[in-house]
Amino acid sequence: MLGSNQHADKVYQLTQEKSAGASSPIAASWRRCLTRYGLTPEEKRDPHRLTEAEFQEVLGQSGHVVEEASGELDWLFGMVGRAGCCIVITDSNGVVLDRRGVSGEDKEFRDLGLWTGALWSEASVGTNGIGTALADGRMVTVFRDQHFLSSNIGLSCASAPVRDHVGRIVAAIDISTARRDASEMIMPVLAQAARDTAGRIEVNLFRRAYSRARIVLLDSQSHSGSALLAVDRDDMVLGATRAARLALKIDDAMIQSGIPASDILSESRDDRSADLLAAERAALRRALARNNGNVSLTAQMLGISRATLHRKINKLNLHGE
Numbered sequence: 001m002l003g004s005n006q007h008a009d010k011v012y013q014l015t016q017e018k019s020a021g022a023s024s025p026i027a028a029s030w031r032r033c034l035t036r037y038g039l040t041p042e043e044k045r046d047p048h049r050l051t052e053a054e055f056q057e058v059l060g061q062s063g064h065v066v067e068e069a070s071g072e073l074d075w076l077f078g079m080v081g082r083a084g085c086c087i088v089i090t091d092s093n094g095v096v097l098d099r100r101g102v103s104g105e106d107k108e109f110r111d112l113g114l115w116t117g118a119l120w121s122e123a124s125v126g127t128n129g130i131g132t133a134l135a136d137g138r139m140v141t142v143f144r145d146q147h148f149l150s151s152n153i154g155l156s157c158a159s160a161p162v163r164d165h166v167g168r169i170v171a172a173i174d175i176s177t178a179r180r181d182a183s184e185m186i187m188p189v190l191a192q193a194a195r196d197t198a199g200r201i202e203v204n205l206f207r208r209a210y211s212r213a214r215i216v217l218l219d220s221q222s223h224s225g226s227a228l229l230a231v232d233r234d235d236m237v238l239g240a241t242r243a244a245r246l247a248l249k250i251d252d253a254m255i256q257s258g259i260p261a262s263d264i265l266s267e268s269r270d271d272r273s274a275d276l277l278a279a280e281r282a283a284l285r286r287a288l289a290r291n292n293g294n295v296s297l298t299a300q301m302l303g304i305s306r307a308t309l310h311r312k313i314n315k316l317n318l319h320g321e
Contacts, residue, residue, distance in 0.1 A: 004150035008042040029127040033148045037123045047113035055117040062091045068204035076197045084179040090172045094121035129157030130174045141187040158190035160198035165209035167242035199226040231261040281316040
């Protein structure tokens with residue numbers, strides 16, 4: 001690990017170069033810290049700490065996020081907490097809302113600023129996992145001297161943004177360690193754990209926002225379990241997570257204009273669309289058979305309107321079967 005003066009020199013040198021390394025996400029963050037925020041790498045700068053009144057106001061605004069994240073933080077702490085890691089969740093500005101840690105290490109992390117009420121934005125403390133993940137809107141790992149401030153180069157952190165039911169960033173999950181024996185090889189493991197936890201929180205937030213809707217999980221290997229649709233009793237899409245929006249190429253305007261779930265799912269240009277239609281056709285045939293072809297009873301059993309069921313029957317060519 002570099003000394004404080006060596007680290008500062010490295011920051012100044014890399015941000016002035018035009019090499020491939022100088023165009024990395026870390027270098028881009030360093031430049032923001034120098035030019036946009038007016039920070040210098042050699043300064044000793046602790047995270048800004050909110051007053052109790054300020055913190056309670058922030059916590060009130062993000063209380064639903066903390067509530068949906070609590071169980072996931074417990075799970076994550078059970079996975080990595082005993083390895084000398086501190087786990088925090090912040091709001092969209094980087095204010096620590098809640099944390100998990102081993103009590104014997106609390107003083108060290110409190111002194112470092114990884115505590116409730118501390119602000120970990122880039123503008124506050126330069127390049128760091130939380131602030132840079134929020135600034136870039138993506139998963140970030142920052143290993144030791146990749147931090148901007150020399151005073152933070154003893155930390156290593158992996159952070160992932162958390163998005164709400166319409167795709168807005170509302171929080172960040174961070175795993176940090178100050179262990180001297182932590183190697184860079186552990187960072188991908190921590191990154192995956194943070195990413196998975198963020199995805200589960202997003203699912204919780206989505207289900208909370210659409211608690212009365214039917215939730216459909218997209219069958220897609222290219223997206224995590226957070227690719228979800230919320231569908232009403234008439235088969236109309238009410239909402240979609242960011243992963244689902246990317247997979248299906250839909251946006252708020254399309255959702256508000258009205259999209260039948262069966263239509264948009266059948267528009268997926270791969271073999272899964274045919275499998276989905278075949279499964280739906282078989283399910284409707286079974287339901288109609290159980291009700292001796294009575295459309296009204298079948299619609300009631302499926303929780304959809306008669307009009308919606310008639311559309312499905314016509315679309316799947318089930319007349320006379």
